Amino acid sequence: MPYETILVEKRGPVGLVTLNRPKALNALNAQLIAELDAALTALDADGEVAAVVLTGSEKAFAAGADIKEMMEKDFSEAFTSDFIAPWARIAGHKKPIIAAVAGYALGGGCELAMMCDIILAADNAKFGQPEINLGTIPGAGGTQRLTRLVGKSKAMEMVLTGRMMDAEEAQRSNLVARVVPVADLVDEAVKLGQSIATKSQPIVQIAKEAVNVAYETTLAEGIRFERRSFYATFATADRREGMVAFSEKRSPDFTHR
Numbered sequence: 001m002p003y004e005t006i007l008v009e010k011r012g013p014v015g016l017v018t019l020n021r022p023k024a025l026n027a028l029n030a031q032l033i034a035e036l037d038a039a040l041t042a043l044d045a046d047g048e049v050a051a052v053v054l055t056g057s058e059k060a061f062a063a064g065a066d067i068k069e070m071m072e073k074d075f076s077e078a079f080t081s082d083f084i085a086p087w088a089r090i091a092g093h094k095k096p097i098i099a100a101v102a103g104y105a106l107g108g109g110c111e112l113a114m115m116c117d118i119i120l121a122a123d124n125a126k127f128g129q130p131e132i133n134l135g136t137i138p139g140a141g142g143t144q145r146l147t148r149l150v151g152k153s154k155a156m157e158m159v160l161t162g163r164m165m166d167a168e169e170a171q172r173s174n175l176v177a178r179v180v181p182v183a184d185l186v187d188e189a190v191k192l193g194q195s196i197a198t199k200s201q202p203i204v205q206i207a208k209e210a211v212n213v214a215y216e217t218t219l220a221e222g223i224r225f226e227r228r229s230f231y232a233t234f235a236t237a238d239r240r241e242g243m244v245a246f247s248e249k250r251s252p253d254f255t256h257r
């Protein structure tokens with residue numbers, strides 16, 4: 001199926017998905033979310049792909065959920081159609097997703113970036129949850145994920161005032177892993193994906209799952225889950241190869257088994 005709102009390509013073992021509604025600053029409408037979920041599902045099933053980079057344009061990663069699409073909805077329509085529910089699937093994919101954010105990541109755009117596993121920010125990136133200015137609140141995880149990432153005080157300030165955070169503040173606040181010049185953003189994100197692709201892919205996916213459990217459960221449950229997952233890696237050929245290669249002072253040759 002050809003996509004109308006996103007572009008999908010492969011850079012070696014890295015899938016590159018580009019949000020492509022430039023005239024609307026990549027506002028996230030239902031079609032875009034459905035196409036993004038379909039593309040990520042296809043990349044999850046593609047044995048040549050080890051990691052995914054999700055990016056937008058230099059001006060906007062995404063300026064939020066599509067306000068024009070939401071504008072006329074009333075409560076019962078919003079509630080019964082549960083129109084934000086499909087967004088949650090974006091956070092459920094198995095392969096690591098790196099958000100490469102340049103320009104505006106506002107509202108649903110910031111929430112989409114936070115659904116990814118790693119955020120790389122361009123030096124011109126701006127993050128914010130401006131829904132308060134529209135008479136509403138974040139609806140795709142912003143009040144929850146932002147609070148866990150940057151803490152209550154800063155999350156509260158951003159959600160209650162709609163203030164934007166620049167890239168440097170986002171890094172200081174642990175929202176993003178790294179800030180890079182805007183011209184290098186996609187290449188740096190692809191390089192990061194390529195580095196992940198040199199590892200054992202089943203182990204990468206187990207590691208992603210374990211880190212994400214930290215956001216879903218108590219410390220005791222998370223530690224239990226981690227320990228089980230750690231022991232499970234001992235059932236793989238790649239765990240044996242990794243340790244044998246270390247002891248033989250050579251690079252591991254992972255077979256992804």
Ligand code: CAA
Pocket residue numbers: 023024025027028063064065066067068084104106107108109111130131134137138139140142
């Ligand atoms: N939805 C729909 N259209 C949008 C949009 C959005 N979120 N953001 C921008 N656009 C459209 C504009 O309407 C405009 O279209 P027209 O040319 O047809 O008028 C086009 O994109 C360019 O936007 P601007 O002219 O406003 O560009 P700018 O450079 O002057 O300003 C901006 C950029 C500060 C990002 C501004 O566009 C803006 O404030 N956008 C809205 C941000 C926002 O409120 N996001 C939250 C949405 S609600 C949400 O996301 C809910 C949720 O949690 C799920």
